[in-house]
Amino acid sequence: MAPPDKKAPREDSVLQYRAVISFRVRKALGSSNPDWEDVVNEILTQAVAKIKSGEFRGDSSVGTFLYTITSRRIIDYIRQKTRVLKHAPEPVPYPDPHDEMEHREKARQVEQVVAGLKPKFRDVLYLYYYRELSRDEVARALDISPRRVSERVNYALKLIQKAIRK
């Protein structure tokens, strides 16, 4: 019996990447795009087929292999969409009520933490995340160093993450 190919990945190993692929697809297509889940499923199906057929032999890591398939599929989707639905209105997606509730709860927790922050932290968050200034621009606006901006952002984020994890 021929020894099994040590590099060839198992077909189900791609399923562990569902979250990463979903993130990348939603970022590219927009989270409110109702097609994102279908695109993710197509990517996974395509990856499994390539492993099954031996087209992917494990020369690169599974992650890199999936990154390539995902990027190509996103480009195809955007091209297709631009061609077919250039002027058509986007359908309104139906949000999952459970996800919605969870997100609302998290938003409430974040708002609570933000309200309790000292103004110097809130101001940095406002300029950096809401106004989308760069770290250097925030530093100039508040007359502090860019390093201090990073420290304040990281500190505030840590507090928020802690509150959400509870």
Next chain:
Amino acid sequence: MKKCKYEHYIDDYLLDKLKPDDQAEFEEHYFICPHCFAKMDQQSEIVQILRKEGVLPTPGEACARHRPAPWWRRLLARLRRGRQSSIK
């Protein structure tokens, strides 16, 4: 835990501030780095909430106090500081 060298890309990636080359590099990276992906996934939701209208105080309430002093006042302060240190 050791920090990944790509971690500093997370914020800029979420805010679409990375250069196209850096963006592609980071996207390829987080497919093979569970640490960066976990951190970014968690941060992404927080960033989305922070970017919503009304979550962070408006500039009038927040930033007015922190507007930098006019240039001439800062220059004056620097000169004063310089003079004080030379006297010492």
